[in-house]
Amino acid sequence: MTSRSPTPQGAPRPPNAHDHARSEDSPPTIPHEPSTGNLDPFIANSIYPEADQLFSARLETLSEVKDKCFYILDTNALLVPYNTGREILNEIRRTYERLIAEKRLVIPGQVAREFARNRGRKLADLHQELLDRKSRISKIEPIRHPLMEAAPPYKEALALAEQTNKAATQYGQKIDELIAIVRDWYWNDPVSELYRSVFKPAILSDPRFELTQVRQDLDHRYLHQIPPGYKDASKPDAGIGDILIWKTILHEGKERKQPCVLVSGEEKADWFIRSADYPLYPRYELVDEYRRASSGSSFHILRFSALLALYGATPQVVQQVSSQERRAQATSTQPAITPEHVRAIYHWAEATYPGAAIQIADQNDPCDLRVYTSDDLCIGIALLRSRDFPSALESWYANARSQLKPKGDYDKFHAFLLTRLARSLRAPLRFPHTRALAQRLHIALSAADLSADDCIIAIRPLCHG
Numbered sequence: 001m002t003s004r005s006p007t008p009q010g011a012p013r014p015p016n017a018h019d020h021a022r023s024e025d026s027p028p029t030i031p032h033e034p035s036t037g038n039l040d041p042f043i044a045n046s047i048y049p050e051a052d053q054l055f056s057a058r059l060e061t062l063s064e065v066k067d068k069c070f071y072i073l074d075t076n077a078l079l080v081p082y083n084t085g086r087e088i089l090n091e092i093r094r095t096y097e098r099l100i101a102e103k104r105l106v107i108p109g110q111v112a113r114e115f116a117r118n119r120g121r122k123l124a125d126l127h128q129e130l131l132d133r134k135s136r137i138s139k140i141e142p143i144r145h146p147l148m149e150a151a152p153p154y155k156e157a158l159a160l161a162e163q164t165n166k167a168a169t170q171y172g173q174k175i176d177e178l179i180a181i182v183r184d185w186y187w188n189d190p191v192s193e194l195y196r197s198v199f200k201p202a203i204l205s206d207p208r209f210e211l212t213q214v215r216q217d218l219d220h221r222y223l224h225q226i227p228p229g230y231k232d233a234s235k236p237d238a239g240i241g242d243i244l245i246w247k248t249i250l251h252e253g254k255e256r257k258q259p260c261v262l263v264s265g266e267e268k269a270d271w272f273i274r275s276a277d278y279p280l281y282p283r284y285e286l287v288d289e290y291r292r293a294s295s296g297s298s299f300h301i302l303r304f305s306a307l308l309a310l311y312g313a314t315p316q317v318v319q320q321v322s323s324q325e326r327r328a329q330a331t332s333t334q335p336a337i338t339p340e341h342v343r344a345i346y347h348w349a350e351a352t353y354p355g356a357a358i359q360i361a362d363q364n365d366p367c368d369l370r371v372y373t374s375d376d377l378c379i380g381i382a383l384l385r386s387r388d389f390p391s392a393l394e395s396w397y398a399n400a401r402s403q404l405k406p407k408g409d410y411d412k413f414h415a416f417l418l419t420r421l422a423r424s425l426r427a428p429l430r431f432p433h434t435r436a437l438a439q440r441l442h443i444a445l446s447a448a449d450l451s452a453d454d455c456i457i458a459i460r461p462l463c464h465g
Helices: 043-047 075-083 086-101 109-135 152-184 190-198 211-224 240-256 284-293 304-310 315-332 339-352 391-407 432-440
Strands: 070-073 105-108 260-263 272-275 278-282 299-302 357-360 369-372 378-385 412-419 441-446 455-461
Touching: 070 240, 075 086, 075 109, 075 190, 075 304, 075 315, 086 105, 086 190, 086 304, 086 315, 105 109, 105 240, 109 152, 109 240, 211 240, 240 260, 240 284, 260 304, 278 284, 278 299, 284 299, 299 304, 304 315, 339 357, 339 369, 339 378
Parallel strands: 070 105, 070 260, 260 299, 378 412
Antiparallel strands: 272 278, 357 369, 369 378, 412 455, 441 455
16 A cells, blocks of 8 residues: 555545646647637638638649649658658658759748657657567577487477577667667658758748737637637647648748648548548638638648659559558547546546545656545556557556556556547457457446547456456
8 A cells, every 4th residue: 555645535636737648749738728708600701701702713623733733741741751761761852852943842830840849759669669679579498308308309499499599689689789770860860861951941931920819810710610720629739730830821822822732641620521530621611711812722631642642652652651641640649648538537436436535646656546445445547648559558567567566556557548449449359469468458448528539448457466
């Protein structure tokens, strides 16, 4: 039992900043809550001020504008190459150099800043993946039985075991060399070097906006659910990044009066009309707002892999980039840990353990909440983002258990994963990497007062050592 005194039942328990984020790219924050002004009953008039153009305006298709438009890169397009190889980087260089020579490539200042903030996370993920790979290397324990020494297969088995273990040692040494390479990088990794050689100040667009007006615009869009950005309330920047990028797009459209293609993996409902979980078209509010700003030009959104295909990349390159985009999309749609999630877990614990005292843990605690039950049990609850599920979960779980068990700190331990993969995870055995984990853990979906896109997966040990 812990030496800390439990929080008295009924005491106030506001979540602290530590509890709301676990990863580098989700720093502790309280999501922005827009001002609760009155809804404008005439909002449609301001969204679509030119009613006559809603019927008469003809917007050019992507095939019509691809050779005369300008392309704006989103942050996710700049990060995708971190999961690719030399051939793809060469294709990217060729495509960017062509567009830059034609003066048709633009990077918003906000995108550059978001790239700077997230680049380190990509490198850290690579470093962690190498460490995980090495940790999974296992050696064969040779058969040792004197009675079998005279049998030829016995000697062969010993020789094979020795060869295998030698190869495993060599493999581990090569991974160590790769880890050393990553650790020796000083913001001169291959992707950073590519961008340093290709991107020049002329392609940056960084207009200075009046920040108070930007905040007011964000609140207005939240209140009336006007795209973009209103789906990003739980992000560390509360969605302000999308607004700044969009304002830069409008600025460039006003200056250039040309069609614009945003190169992005963004697919949320505040950018796209969606059907059957498929992004059909950019929201018409965006299309019409850009048309007005650019004197009648069209606005499109294109995946990075599709841009490479437009400019002659091989099908193999396009397929590899598309695969990485899908992985990145699966990661980006997982919600950040917010005070709402902490409160939801709190309510779940109240319902699951009636009469228990519940305490928000401090920063040094491996868990986020402690539950003290009436029968003298202490239960630890941790909140995690599930972007590393399933590969990192088992090692994280094992490490947490090894840290907690010797201290006798918790009688039970729960790990909650915030994810949008609820349908797939209802059948965890579909994932080969989770089979061993599923044999030891009971996975159950718990109801919580969250948005429809979120769910909570409660993972609890079958044995409480």
